[in-house]
Amino acid sequence: MGVNTCPGCLEKQRRIDALEGEIVRLNSRLRYQQRKATEGFFGSSTPSSKRPVKVDTQAKEQKKPRGARPGHKGTGRRCFDQTEADRVVEVSGALPQQCPKCGGALVDKGVVRRNVVDSQPVKAERILYLLAKKHCEHCQITFQAEAPGVLPKSLYGNQLIANAAAMHYLHGVPMGRVCEQIGIGPGSLVDIFHRLARLLGTVPERLIEQYRSAPVKHADETGWRTNGKNGHVWLFATDRISIFQFRATRSARVPAAVLGKKRLPGVLVVDRYAGYNNMPCAIQYCYEHLHREVEDVEKEFPDCEEVRAFVSTLVPLLSQAMNLRTQAISDKEFSLQASRVKAQILGAVNSPAKHPGIQHIQDIFRKHTDRMYHWAKDRRVPAENNLAERDLRPTVIARKVSFGSASDAGAHTRGVLMSIMQTLKKRGVDATSHLKHVLDELARDINQDPFRLLFPENLPNRRSPHG
Numbered sequence: 001m002g003v004n005t006c007p008g009c010l011e012k013q014r015r016i017d018a019l020e021g022e023i024v025r026l027n028s029r030l031r032y033q034q035r036k037a038t039e040g041f042f043g044s045s046t047p048s049s050k051r052p053v054k055v056d057t058q059a060k061e062q063k064k065p066r067g068a069r070p071g072h073k074g075t076g077r078r079c080f081d082q083t084e085a086d087r088v089v090e091v092s093g094a095l096p097q098q099c100p101k102c103g104g105a106l107v108d109k110g111v112v113r114r115n116v117v118d119s120q121p122v123k124a125e126r127i128l129y130l131l132a133k134k135h136c137e138h139c140q141i142t143f144q145a146e147a148p149g150v151l152p153k154s155l156y157g158n159q160l161i162a163n164a165a166a167m168h169y170l171h172g173v174p175m176g177r178v179c180e181q182i183g184i185g186p187g188s189l190v191d192i193f194h195r196l197a198r199l200l201g202t203v204p205e206r207l208i209e210q211y212r213s214a215p216v217k218h219a220d221e222t223g224w225r226t227n228g229k230n231g232h233v234w235l236f237a238t239d240r241i242s243i244f245q246f247r248a249t250r251s252a253r254v255p256a257a258v259l260g261k262k263r264l265p266g267v268l269v270v271d272r273y274a275g276y277n278n279m280p281c282a283i284q285y286c287y288e289h290l291h292r293e294v295e296d297v298e299k300e301f302p303d304c305e306e307v308r309a310f311v312s313t314l315v316p317l318l319s320q321a322m323n324l325r326t327q328a329i330s331d332k333e334f335s336l337q338a339s340r341v342k343a344q345i346l347g348a349v350n351s352p353a354k355h356p357g358i359q360h361i362q363d364i365f366r367k368h369t370d371r372m373y374h375w376a377k378d379r380r381v382p383a384e385n386n387l388a389e390r391d392l393r394p395t396v397i398a399r400k401v402s403f404g405s406a407s408d409a410g411a412h413t414r415g416v417l418m419s420i421m422q423t424l425k426k427r428g429v430d431a432t433s434h435l436k437h438v439l440d441e442l443a444r445d446i447n448q449d450p451f452r453l454l455f456p457e458n459l460p461n462r463r464s465p466h467g
Helices: 007-039 158-170 175-182 186-199 203-212 253-259 287-300 305-326 331-350 356-367 386-402 408-426 431-444 450-454
Strands: 133-136 141-144 216-223 232-237 242-247 267-270 282-285
Touching (some): 158 175, 158 186, 158 408, 175 186, 203 242, 203 253, 203 408, 203 450, 216 386, 232 253, 287 356, 408 431, 431 450
Parallel strands (some): 216 267, 267 282
Antiparallel strands (some): 133 141, 216 232
């Protein structure tokens, strides 16, 4: 029947098959080593700061043209007049009285206006308050005026405290730089932050109560060293709340303590870390992580036609799911498009596949169907966890600069003050001036509730376009 039964030929064919299989395995390992050399140990999920080879975007991207478009009126630097200026200074002393060339008299030609924006150095100001003191001879009671804007038994004024807290915990200015700008020592600055954290220490627990009742919740974590030991910083966030907790563990008991045991409303958006799987609320997995994982399959098997077809089908659908809620369409149109995209994703992940890389991706969607499609039911629920990623970025930068916290007390203080300052920023207020106002109120009566002072009901409510 045309079958070659020669034992020698059969042995040669077996040898050829074995060598071809070895070539495939070696090529796969070579591609992995090449990707690790350019993308790092975590592939496309490697942070940019840890990538061995970084792309020179300036050399590849064409610079944007400057100025207004042809036919459009340009917008130059806006000048301000005398009524808008904070200070008007007349400068005339440097001009000569006579012409240095001919010796003739100089004629007055008025003034030339020049707009300059400048600032004064931020330095600590030493203030000596002379507090009036009076005594009642009849009641034997002494009355003394209070220093304005100063907490009880505090050497430092509330404006200095608010400025330092905003610089370090809101804008990420290193502590050494804060000391240089303000003009106080690092030990004094640490004491200021510790006292402020003790004064406002009950606020994060109240923020956790609001976080639990939010319709959309986000959570994420990243590494953070404390006292020279590896640990983690956990973020629990909404569009109006940021709660930072610095812990020595990545155990599930950290999010469990925040979310509690009772069933909660809303959806928790997370990556696929198993520590969130048993939380008492609905869970939405981040599509951005899945998007990168799908693309990694094609990078690992670039010569497989089945892989290329699967990736070219699923990747655009994941991108559509992530971008759909931000489009300028009605809620009804959103529901129609979301249902169509969901059906197409289900069709892609449920279709038969032979390649193990494709089967791995499909198994993720099949085993966790209840955690994949909440975005299609509620427009408020994003299909990605970008909010948490963005909120954690300042902490990642601070980790690179400071290498972590020097003590457990420092980590606790950072968690309290970062939670307050970042939450104030999200709610659309000037965090520095608002914190100064709160400290002034506490200076008048230290027994007031700091949470109600920081977050009164009439505080501006900045919400996302879709809730």
